[in-house]
Amino acid sequence: MANQKPLLKAEDLSKRYEDGVLALDHINLEVRGGEVYCLLGANGAGKTTTINLFLNFIPPTTGTCYINGIDVTKDPLEAKKYVSFVSENVMLYGNFTARQNLDFFAKLGGKRDLDKEAYYQVMRRVSLQEKAFEQRVKNFSKGMRQKLGISIAVIKDAPAVLLDEPTAGLDPKAAEEFLEILGELKGEGKAILMSTHDIFRAKEIGDRVGIMKEGRLVMERSREELQYEDLVKIYIDYMKSEPLTA
């Protein structure tokens, strides 16, 4: 059950790029602890831009992102203590083993003094094969890399998690395993914001689902509301609808 404090909050968030393209248009959203928020939308709808703004990779044109109540533009290093990130198609360091990758990112995430067994436990938890623990990542499949990517998020143990199309390109089994881990993280009370194209899984895992179009959050539904509505139809209707006017 989600608690009341929003761990991720976007307030009047806009982003206009230097070439004039308005990628995000006054977005407001909140994700509380123990809640999974899925952002759906076509390519270029603004899903990844939203996540990039939360990570302070780009500055907002207007508005503010808060992580655990901290303004990410004002104090990004403090804010990032409370967030983990899993991107689409993580390559990681190919000439490092899975454990070495995990060790490096764990330390960057502030987790020091972890022993080999602690890393192994996390990798077991994300169902990475035991024999892969000490193998170089350059030989990993995409699914294995994504599992390692989520193990990096798991080991950081931050209260908020940002996922940018984490299941893109994964086979159904790997995607299913991935979502199981997300469910566990949700159960631990983490606030999860995930951008995805996968409507079915968004409905399955999301406590709330938002649909983005041309930089705007055009629809938001809770799990309860979606019990009585067809998310696929809503999504397709929005995609087919006339372009939004500025």
Added chain:
Amino acid sequence: MLKTILKREIQHNLYSLRFMISLVLVLGVFIVGSLSFVRNHQAALEKDRVARTEFVDKMKADAALNATVLAVTKRNYPLRPRDNGFISDAKEKYLPNEIVLSAWNVFSFHSRSGTVNPFLTKHDELNWSFIIGLIVSFVTLLFTFDAVSGEKESKTLALALANSVSRGTLLFGKYLSAIVSILFVVVPGVLLSLLIILVFGRAQFTPTLAAETAGFLLAVVLMSASFAAFGLLSSVLARNANISLLMALSFWLLFVVVIPNSSAFVAKRFYPIESSEAVLTKVDAALDDLSRNAPRGSWAMQSQNPFMPLHELRANLRRKRMQAEKAIRDAYYRGMFHQFERTRLLMAVSPIADFEYLTEAVVSGGYPRFRKVWEDFHIYQGQFLAFFQALDARDPKSPHWFNPTEDVSTTRQPVAFETVPLFQEKPMTLSNRLLSSLKYLIISAVFIALIFSLSYVLFVRYDVR
């Protein structure tokens, strides 16, 4: 945090194929260079020993004839091959290595090749400085050109910066790790080379050699720091690693090939001096003028009668001619030195040129060595003249008409060779070496700070997505 980044980056470099290839290449070249030095240096020392023996024998023979012959004979003093030439040849093959003087004057300097085949006089030697300048500068760029752009492509940059790590710390960690990784390539090569020199060259590992090695490694750190800064700059200027590599190669060509090889053009364009032909014409005119205006009988000469009265006029004329020529030539040499020094200062915008100037100072070689020797020869010439004049003053038969170029007009007495002052080249003192390298240290430091700061500013604005 910096330690974590540093450790990962160093591991990343050491695990890479580029590191293995660089290490093998550098070690191979160090081995070949050291063996080649041992062989060539022993031959050069033997040649130098023979030349010096002949030189001393000739001086002894002149001293046995009389002190005036000893004083007025022009001698070519060859500079000794340096024992630390394996660290850097300091481009001495392009510099004068022979100085012409008598007790009366330091006349000029020459380049003596002494090689059998004139086509082989200007070959480059595989000394440490050459290896580092050419190969390691390139390898440093290879370690850094994709430090940012490569990680952007693999998306690890975004993953790293999703944590509480500042961009400055990340960039500095990458920068520092490249320099440390270069030392993992260079230090084994240097140690291996030292081992070869000590074992096969039968050299001694003296405190001076230890200090020179340490000084050389410091120069390597500064040079790698410059090229690493350029590598990072290439990396943050580009959005992908291929473009970064192209930029890094352009930097390398500019600073290793273009700038150092444009010194002659820069010197002629910005600091022009008279040609040697113009100087010779000027000398001839001055000498003609003196000869024309000399009193009658000034050219009278009877070598069988050294103290003939007219020899006094001849001695006066010879002295005036020598002083007139010396004034013109010394002004020309000062112009040359000025031109060379100013050009070097401009060339110091290249980290490779800086590195060469620093290693010159470290090994007490190259241009600073030449300048010191040139000054020391002037001091020696003064001592030699004073010695001769004291001998002459003690001879009651001498009329003391000082003719600087001919065996007449001064003492005819032989001189004990053991009492004759001999020139002994002294290496630059530590303080002289530091002084000589100070401006290049400052230029290097400013250069590194500027390029790294620029990389940092660009990285702060870099789109890591």
